[in-house]
Amino acid sequence: RIAEMAKLTQLIENEIFRAYATYATIVLLKMMLMSAFVNPEDVPFGKTEAGKKYLRTDPDVERVRRNHLNDLENIVPFFAIGLLYALSGPELSTALLHFRIFTGARILHTIAYLTPLPQPSRGLTWAVGYVVTVSMAYKVLKTGLYL
Numbered sequence: 001r002i003a004e005m006a007k008l009t010q011l012i013e014n015e016i017f018r019a020y021a022t023y024a025t026i027v028l029l030k031m032m033l034m035s036a037f038v039n040p041e042d043v044p045f046g047k048t049e050a051g052k053k054y055l056r057t058d059p060d061v062e063r064v065r066r067n068h069l070n071d072l073e074n075i076v077p078f079f080a081i082g083l084l085y086a087l088s089g090p091e092l093s094t095a096l097l098h099f100r101i102f103t104g105a106r107i108l109h110t111i112a113y114l115t116p117l118p119q120p121s122r123g124l125t126w127a128v129g130y131v132v133t134v135s136m137a138y139k140v141l142k143t144g145l146y147l
Contacts (some may be wrong), residue, residue: 071106075106079139088140
């Protein structure tokens with residue numbers, strides 16, 4: 001057990017893993033903030049008149065919902081691939097660049113989605129985050145290629 005604890009401590013002390021954990025937490029929190037109440041039973045005090053104002057079907061709520069779905073399609077792969085990437089031994093500066101660009105792209109994507117800014121702003125921010133995730137996946141495959 002002591003050896004296992006020592007390995008866990010080494011992982012927590014790893015700067016790349018800490019950077020990954022920081023930026024993964026930021027994008028996961030951002031994704032959580034994009035959730036919307038869609039069912040009466042999901043809304044706190046939803047059956048009261050005060051609660052009903054939180055349960056609406058309108059274009060703004062639908063826009064937030066679609067943004068949240070887009071986050072799920074992009075942040076979940078980043079979360080998994082980013083972890084593998086962090087464990088593949090990249091340079092700290094390269095890892096930080098990947099994590100920061102992805103996080104910035106997702107935040108800008110949300111701003112472009114919710115404002116709404118004209119295209120191609122939303123498409124470009126999505127593409128930047130997607131390319132970063134593919135870049136990390138390529139590094140993981142290149143590092144541990146057992147195909």
